[in-house]
Amino acid sequence: MSLYRTQVKIVADVLSAAMDDGSNEGVGITHLLRRANVSYARMVRMLNDLVGSGLLEALEQEKGNRYRTSERGLQFLTAYGRFQDFAKSFGLRL
Template sequence: MEGGLKMPNNNRTHISIIADILDTARQYSYEGYDEGAPVTHLIRKANVPHRRLSSIVSELKAYGLLSEAPDSKYRISEKGMEFLNSYNQFKGFAESFGLKV
Protein backbone atom coordinates (compact mmCIF):
# COMPACT_ATOMS: atom_id res chain seq x y z
CA MET A 1 0.00 0.00 0.00
CA GLU A 2 1.50 3.30 -1.02
CA GLY A 3 2.11 5.72 1.85
CA GLY A 4 1.70 3.11 4.56
CA LEU A 5 -1.23 2.29 6.77
CA LYS A 6 -3.32 5.19 7.93
CA MET A 7 -4.70 5.37 11.42
CA PRO A 8 -6.85 8.16 12.85
CA ASN A 9 -4.75 10.75 14.68
CA ASN A 10 -7.09 10.88 17.66
CA ASN A 11 -6.73 7.18 18.55
CA ARG A 12 -3.86 6.74 20.92
CA THR A 13 -2.78 3.28 21.86
CA HIS A 14 -2.43 2.06 25.42
CA ILE A 15 1.30 1.74 24.80
CA SER A 16 1.58 5.40 23.68
CA ILE A 17 -0.19 6.48 26.88
CA ILE A 18 2.29 4.39 28.88
CA ALA A 19 5.14 6.07 26.98
CA ASP A 20 3.71 9.53 27.80
CA ILE A 21 3.52 8.63 31.50
CA LEU A 22 7.06 7.23 31.55
CA ASP A 23 8.41 10.21 29.62
CA THR A 24 6.86 12.63 32.11
CA ALA A 25 8.28 10.62 35.02
CA ARG A 26 11.67 10.67 33.26
CA GLN A 27 11.57 14.44 32.92
CA TYR A 28 10.79 14.85 36.61
CA SER A 29 13.32 12.23 37.64
CA TYR A 30 16.35 13.46 35.72
CA GLU A 31 15.89 16.98 34.42
CA GLY A 32 16.57 19.10 37.46
CA TYR A 33 13.51 18.17 39.52
CA ASP A 34 14.84 14.98 41.14
CA GLU A 35 11.74 14.45 43.29
CA GLY A 36 9.51 12.78 40.72
CA ALA A 37 6.37 13.68 38.80
CA PRO A 38 3.19 14.65 40.65
CA VAL A 39 -0.03 12.83 39.68
CA THR A 40 -1.54 15.98 38.19
CA HIS A 41 1.34 16.26 35.71
CA LEU A 42 0.99 12.60 34.72
CA ILE A 43 -2.75 13.11 34.14
CA ARG A 44 -2.14 16.21 32.06
CA LYS A 45 0.57 14.61 29.90
CA ALA A 46 -1.24 11.28 29.44
CA ASN A 47 -4.59 13.04 28.95
CA VAL A 48 -6.53 10.31 30.77
CA PRO A 49 -8.95 10.43 33.72
CA HIS A 50 -7.54 9.93 37.21
CA ARG A 51 -9.07 6.46 37.60
CA ARG A 52 -7.50 5.22 34.36
CA LEU A 53 -4.17 6.78 35.27
CA SER A 54 -4.25 5.06 38.67
CA SER A 55 -4.80 1.72 36.97
CA ILE A 56 -1.94 2.26 34.52
CA VAL A 57 0.42 3.53 37.23
CA SER A 58 -0.33 0.45 39.34
CA GLU A 59 0.50 -1.71 36.32
CA LEU A 60 3.76 0.16 35.68
CA LYS A 61 4.78 -0.14 39.34
CA ALA A 62 4.03 -3.88 39.30
CA TYR A 63 6.27 -4.31 36.24
CA GLY A 64 9.04 -2.30 37.87
CA LEU A 65 8.93 0.52 35.31
CA LEU A 66 7.86 3.22 37.77
CA SER A 67 8.43 3.79 41.47
CA GLU A 68 6.45 5.89 43.93
CA ALA A 69 8.08 8.30 46.35
CA PRO A 70 6.57 8.76 49.83
CA ASP A 71 4.97 12.05 48.77
CA SER A 72 2.96 10.38 45.94
CA LYS A 73 5.32 11.47 43.21
CA TYR A 74 6.52 9.05 40.57
CA ARG A 75 9.99 8.36 39.24
CA ILE A 76 11.00 6.25 36.28
CA SER A 77 13.18 3.24 37.06
CA GLU A 78 16.17 2.01 35.07
CA LYS A 79 13.91 -0.70 33.66
CA GLY A 80 11.41 2.02 32.73
CA MET A 81 14.19 3.95 30.96
CA GLU A 82 15.09 0.84 28.97
CA PHE A 83 11.44 0.35 28.01
CA LEU A 84 11.02 4.00 26.99
CA ASN A 85 14.22 3.97 24.91
CA SER A 86 13.16 0.77 23.14
CA TYR A 87 9.67 2.15 22.53
CA ASN A 88 11.09 5.35 21.02
CA GLN A 89 13.43 3.37 18.76
CA PHE A 90 10.59 1.15 17.57
CA LYS A 91 8.31 4.14 17.07
CA GLY A 92 10.94 5.82 14.90
CA PHE A 93 11.46 2.60 12.94
CA ALA A 94 7.71 2.13 12.38
CA GLU A 95 7.22 5.76 11.37
CA SER A 96 10.00 5.42 8.79
CA PHE A 97 7.66 2.99 7.03
CA GLY A 98 4.70 5.31 7.36
CA LEU A 99 3.18 3.48 10.32
CA LYS A 100 1.80 5.30 13.32
CA VAL A 101 2.46 3.70 16.71
Protein backbone atom coordinates in the same frame (compact mmCIF):
# COMPACT_ATOMS: atom_id res chain seq x y z
CA MET B 1 -9.94 12.18 11.45
CA SER B 2 -8.33 11.85 14.85
CA LEU B 3 -6.62 8.60 15.76
CA TYR B 4 -6.85 6.96 19.16
CA ARG B 5 -3.65 6.42 21.11
CA THR B 6 -2.60 2.89 21.83
CA GLN B 7 -2.03 1.66 25.37
CA VAL B 8 1.70 1.53 24.62
CA LYS B 9 1.68 5.18 23.52
CA ILE B 10 -0.12 6.20 26.71
CA VAL B 11 2.41 4.26 28.80
CA ALA B 12 5.23 6.04 26.95
CA ASP B 13 3.53 9.40 27.62
CA VAL B 14 3.26 8.62 31.35
CA LEU B 15 6.89 7.49 31.57
CA SER B 16 8.06 10.59 29.71
CA ALA B 17 5.96 12.84 31.95
CA ALA B 18 7.45 11.19 35.04
CA MET B 19 10.90 12.38 33.90
CA ASP B 20 9.82 16.00 33.34
CA ASP B 21 11.22 17.72 36.39
CA GLY B 22 14.75 16.42 35.85
CA SER B 23 15.34 15.75 39.53
CA ASN B 24 15.10 12.57 41.56
CA GLU B 25 12.09 13.88 43.47
CA GLY B 26 9.56 12.57 40.95
CA VAL B 27 6.31 14.19 39.86
CA GLY B 28 2.82 14.21 41.32
CA ILE B 29 -0.23 12.55 39.88
CA THR B 30 -1.70 15.88 38.73
CA HIS B 31 1.29 16.48 36.49
CA LEU B 32 0.95 12.99 35.03
CA LEU B 33 -2.78 13.46 34.45
CA ARG B 34 -2.24 16.68 32.54
CA ARG B 35 0.67 15.43 30.44
CA ALA B 36 -0.80 12.02 29.60
CA ASN B 37 -4.37 13.33 29.21
CA VAL B 38 -6.17 10.40 30.83
CA SER B 39 -8.85 10.20 33.51
CA TYR B 40 -7.96 9.91 37.19
CA ALA B 41 -9.42 6.41 37.53
CA ARG B 42 -7.50 5.15 34.51
CA MET B 43 -4.30 6.81 35.73
CA VAL B 44 -4.55 5.16 39.16
CA ARG B 45 -4.92 1.72 37.54
CA MET B 46 -2.06 2.46 35.15
CA LEU B 47 0.23 3.69 37.94
CA ASN B 48 -0.39 0.51 39.93
CA ASP B 49 0.47 -1.57 36.86
CA LEU B 50 3.57 0.46 35.98
CA VAL B 51 4.91 0.40 39.55
CA GLY B 52 4.15 -3.32 39.75
CA SER B 53 6.05 -4.02 36.54
CA GLY B 54 9.01 -1.92 37.63
CA LEU B 55 8.67 0.78 34.96
CA LEU B 56 7.88 3.49 37.53
CA GLU B 57 9.04 4.04 41.08
CA ALA B 58 6.58 5.34 43.67
CA LEU B 59 8.14 7.70 46.20
CA GLU B 60 6.02 7.95 49.33
CA GLN B 61 5.93 11.44 50.77
CA GLU B 62 3.94 13.27 53.40
CA LYS B 63 1.51 14.77 50.89
CA GLY B 64 1.14 11.57 48.86
CA ASN B 65 3.05 9.58 46.30
CA ARG B 66 5.33 11.03 43.67
CA TYR B 67 6.47 9.02 40.69
CA ARG B 68 9.66 8.79 38.68
CA THR B 69 10.69 6.66 35.75
CA SER B 70 12.86 3.73 36.78
CA GLU B 71 15.90 2.41 34.94
CA ARG B 72 13.67 -0.26 33.41
CA GLY B 73 11.22 2.46 32.33
CA LEU B 74 14.06 4.31 30.60
CA GLN B 75 14.93 1.11 28.75
CA PHE B 76 11.28 0.82 27.69
CA LEU B 77 11.27 4.39 26.36
CA THR B 78 14.50 3.79 24.43
CA ALA B 79 13.11 0.62 22.84
CA TYR B 80 9.80 2.34 22.09
CA GLY B 81 11.62 5.21 20.37
CA ARG B 82 13.65 2.79 18.25
CA PHE B 83 10.49 0.92 17.27
CA GLN B 84 8.76 4.19 16.37
CA ASP B 85 11.67 5.08 14.09
CA PHE B 86 11.61 1.60 12.56
CA ALA B 87 7.86 1.79 11.87
CA LYS B 88 8.23 5.30 10.46
CA SER B 89 10.84 4.04 7.98
CA PHE B 90 8.10 1.82 6.53
CA GLY B 91 5.60 4.67 6.39
CA LEU B 92 3.68 3.52 9.46
CA ARG B 93 2.55 5.69 12.32
CA LEU B 94 2.18 4.37 15.85
